[in-house]
Amino acid sequence: MNKDNKRMLYKRPEGLTDKVMHYCAGCGHSLAHKVLAEVLDELEVREKTVGVAPVGCAVFAYHYLKCDISEAAHGRAAAVATGIKRALPDRIVFSYQGDGDLAAIGLAETVHAANRGENITVIFVNNTVYGMTGGQMAPTTLNGQHTATCPSGRDPAGMGHPLRVCELINTLEAPYYIERVALDGVGGVLRMKKALHKAFSVQIAGKGYSLVEILSPCPTYFRMTASESLKFVNREMRDCFPVRVFRDQGTPQNA
Ligand SMILES: Cc1ncc(C[n+]2csc(CCOP(=O)(O)OP(=O)(O)O)c2C)c(N)n1
Incomplete structure (x- = not known):
């Protein structure tokens, strides 16, 4: 790891x-909070950013991020973010959602906000379980x-298959940028x-909807050590x- 990367990983933003x-x-x-905080500062937008954190383990994001944060009812973050952005178009608005929130109870809001091409940034932290409530099955459980x-174990015969959110959103016309990344090591953090x-x-350029899915470890409900959960x-x-860019500049990217 070069010195700059090391500094980036250990300095409190x-x-x-x-x-x-x-x-x-x-x-x-x-880690996602930390990198998000760095990005907002590097783009010099933190002071005019409004986040939307619904329920889930990250519900207390407002304790940690030094930007305005609104709560939303379970699954409603995309709708709340839409309202904030439309009322205050000069603000930078993001939602920060787990898989239970975004892909189960909030799937309709997620799809329709993307389909409308709302000028918001959706950060989707997929850890394959409902973390906050005790590790129940989520739509993304493997x-x-x-x-x-x-x-x-999840049996697709009665429980369905894991829902691939980026692939689903990539079927829509309006989204501008869709990427999936994985928190599985230093390279993943940088990506x-x-x-x-x-x-x-x-969003700053006013181009419309962007979605970043982050595959994320939940050692507690994977019932693994931290290093096993990275594997x-x-x-x-x-x-x-x-893990890939699904769409960039409004153009679907080939795998
Ligand atoms: C309407 C409603 N139903 C159920 C709940 C209970 N609840 C709180 S968090 C949560 C799941 C969160 O899981 P996820 O979105 O995957 O986030 P994680 O905790 O894994 O980060 C549920 C079902 C709630 N708060 N509100």
Whole structure:
């Protein structure tokens, strides 16, 4: 790792408060918050940014990010973000959502905001489980993965297959930028940063809807150590959810 990358990973960004984070050891939310804070400052938009955090482990984002944050009811973040952006078009607006929130109860809002090409940035943290409520099955739970509500492993015969959100949103005309990244090591963190930069730049330029999906470890409900959970993201999750740019500049990208 070169010196600049090392510095980036260990320095506490200006855009984070001094509060000690409550996340479990090895959880991806803390890293995602940190990089998000850096990106907002590098783009010099933090002071005019409004985030929307619905329910889920990241509901306390307002404790950590030094920008305005609004709560939303479970799944309604895309609708709330739409309202804020339309009422205050000079603000930079993002939603920050887990897979239970965005891909289950909030799927309709997610699809329709994308289909309308709202000029918002959606940050989708996919850890394949409902973390906050005890590790239940989410739409993105992998086939065979054990959770509190599928203790014998997800069986697609009765439970359906993992929902691929980027692929789904990529069927729509309006979205401008769609990328999936994975928090599975230093390279993944750097790619997440690049993707967030791009997504917010799209919004700043007024180009429309951007979505960054972040495959993220949940060691507690994967029932693994932090390092085992990184391997799970790298192997199992990436196998089901390919990491790539799906669309850039409004043009679908070939795999
Ligand atoms: C209307 C409503 N139904 C259910 C809940 C309970 N609830 C709180 S968080 C959550 C799931 C969050 O999971 P996810 O979005 O995957 O985020 P994570 O905690 O894994 O980061 C649920 C179902 C709620 N708060 N409101």
